[in-house]
Amino acid sequence: MKAKFSDVILYVQNVKNLRKFYVENFDFKVLEEDDIWVLLNAGSVNIGFHKIGEKYLKSIDPNHQFDNNTKIVFEIDIDIESARKELISKGVSMREIKTFENYDFMLCDGTDSEGNVFQLKAKKTTSI
Structure with a gap:
């Protein structure tokens, strides 16, 4: 099997904040997005941010940094x-x-x- 690295996905608290951070600071282009997901083109690899499931979010302080x-x-x-x-x-x-x-x-x-x-x-x- 031959594999090619195409995407990396991080599970996050606030998809919209991270979308704004990477678009404004690195000029990444939005490929896909909805309320719980955004996929950004970062050159040869895409970066996806997926909202953490609700059951996990309830136990996390909103200001917590992982x-x-x-x-x-x-x-x-x-x-x-x-x-x-x-x-x-x-x-x-x-x-x-x-x-x-x-x-x-x-x-x-x-x-x-x-x-x-x-x-x-x-x-x-x-x-x-």
Whole structure:
């Protein structure tokens, strides 16, 4: 069997907030949406946000941010420092820029409105 990665789906509290976050900050295009679901095109992979089932939502504080072991990585084509500053100016929580020895990319982690971790990744030739 040959498989091709096409979509990643995260179960979330507020689909509309995450739709707004990723459309406004990364200019992703909406492919599908309804009250409990949105699918965004993020280049070669689509990102879906699906509302958590009601029985789980009832036991969660609405302001709770989830801890998880997933990180969504976005390769960008602009200076990473400029991208980081732009997101910070919009109130997005961003960590410091970092890299590793013998690695061709600069990296910077941030969190979306529900605490999901994302990473910006830029070639060192187009970054600081």
